[in-house]
Amino acid sequence: MTEYKLMKGNEAMAEAALIAGCRYYYAYPITPQNEVVAYMAKNMPRVNGTFIQAESELAAASMVMGSAASGGRAMTSSSSPGITLKQESISYMAGAELPCVIANIMRGGPGLGGIAGAQGDYFQATRGGGHGDYRTIVLAPDNAQELADFTVEAFDLADEYRTPVIILADGYLGQMSEPVVLPKPTGKTFEKPWAVTGAKDRKQNIIVSLLLHPENVLELHNLHLQEKYERITQKIRRYETYKTEDADWLLAAYGTSARIAQKAVDKLREDGIKAGLFRPTCLWPFPDRELAECASHCTRLLTVEMSHGQMVEDVKLAVNGAIEVDFYGRAGGALPTVKDIIARIKNYEHSEFTHVQAS
Amino acid sequence: MKQGIPEIDKERCKGCGLCIANCPKNILEMANDINSFGAYYTICSDESQCIACGACSLMCPDAAIEIILKREVG
Amino acid sequence: MSTQNLHMYRRPEALLNVRTHYCAGCGHGIIHKLFAEALGELNIREETIVVAPVGCSVLLYNYINVDGLEAAHGRTPAVATGVKRAQPNRIVVSYQGDGDLLAIGTGETLHAANRGENITVIFVNNANYGMTGGQMAPTTLVDQRTLTSPKGRNPQETGYPIRACELLSTLEAPAYIERVSLHNPGAVKKTKKAIVKALQYQKEGRGYSFVEILSMCPTNWGIEPAAGADWIKTSMVPWFPHKVFRDRPAEAAAAGGKAS
Missing domain, CATH: 3.40.50.920 (Rossmann fold)
Known part of the structure; x- marks a missing residue:
């Protein structure tokens, strides 16, 4: 028998992240996504995961970067003004090809705007958002069920393509309670030989986003990223x-x-x-x-x-x-x-x- | 008194002179020559005076100086 | 009678055999060397992960044979937190300069310390922003001339140099806080001891350790390297005194000794 649970979109997403194997969640409270933070604070210990209420959005995103670089499944979430602050690390993670999931439960802007749901961050999400030539995969659910399902998929996509994945939903979806069938883990596993785990019996692993030589290094890295984005574009057709x-x-x-x-x-x-x-x-x-x-x-x-x-x-x-x-x-x-x-x-x-x- | 030999890797040396300034025996000096990177490098003018104190190797930012301790045996 | 020679000092193995990009007489080279020596002495090279800051030492991992990653400017302790939480049995080192640690990343610095993250922060204080050509830092001394304080730092306009160790000492959680310097061979030896102690404490799970190192930047100070070492002693040390500000493990050992 299918088991439905009445959950807020934010909570469904948080639980789905745990199901997907997310064990590192760092965030700073901001309405209308506070339920995600509270859910993680309460439930991360259940799976022996790490929750930190970070000192800032920038720090939260950087902690995600650290755990992602360590090979863990890491996530942060926020709402529009907070996501603007996170763009710093999102650009770094896109450049360094680190997999992670970032949820933006959008609210009205510009500036501090309001706390009601809105969709004003489409450009920011789909054009990269931070500095430099990069894109992130942007999933767009339209109900609590999809918030849960897409979150599980987001972690696989992030690992498969070594890229940040954005879940772009609005405050109404995050706040609304709907019946949800919690998704199952996909069971997919990803080798991460690039992770910084200590250089034991191997060469150093170095995760950089600084590449100083314009023509033979940074241009090549950018071309590599563009090739990856082209592969993603060919493969991911969702509608x-x-x-x-x-x-x-x-x-x-x-x-x-x-x-x-x-x-x-x-x-x-x-x-x-x-x-x-x-x-x-x-x-x-x-x-x-x-x-x-x-x-x-x-x-x-x-x-x-x-x-x-x-x-x-x-x-x-x-x-x-x-x-x-x-x-x-x-x-x-x-x-x-x-x-x-x-x-x-x-x-x-x-x-x-x-x-x-x-x- | 300990006796030492400062082994200076002239290719690592950038000629900053911190070793020269900190040598208690004043036996280090800048060579009148440059290495392949175009930097003047330190040389030891009188190894027999070296007391293996390690000051030069401690101060060297480029780990260019190793110290060999001379030991008399037999 | 014959002589047998042996190495009294060898270049540490953890130091990669490459020339650094640092200017002649730069303190970073000395600190890298000491750090590499400490990794060898504690036998932790293979389990160490270094988080490099934005600043001259951003290429640190090119010189020391450990896993490394780069943080965004100022986020070094936050990235280190993420690494350490994911790998609590690894040694995680956040290597930072004065801009990274005390200006653009003050929040991250204070909060990582306040959480008592079991990481080691190596703070290189050279009283200016070296990588960008010598601008004013939070630690630039009063009257010190930099590109952005051309007439000397005026405290009426830009405040006074911030003392990181004293600031962090107001927090309850940190286990070990010490300020050392590089102005002469004896000071370098003490710096090495401080780095070894900090890493040892982390290995033992004692919590947050912080070593501030007064270091020279002769190029941007516009003086000879040897004069730079002297300037640390004559100008920096009076404002930034050498001191063990906190040593909880040692305090606990002493208290335990008294009790028994």
């Missing part, structure tokens, strides 16, 4: 579609926005309007070919976000001018509404109809 087969109007959204958009699709269909939803579950690499394919038979595309337009840029790049891309978003913790989405799509139907009449 879900909802009623897109015969859709005239395509919605694109992730996270909480996608849940709202899906509801709008159902309502529109009740009114005989053929709408569908494309939901990327990984934001970098972005499922661009798949979105273009999905959009190829649609008349127009509406991107819905809890921001003033970030993912919409990737959507436009994906369809590359093939169809018109419109945007609807609300930010600062406000949510897009089903009503507004329906009004937009109905307006398209109307203008399309008048356009046909005129020609």
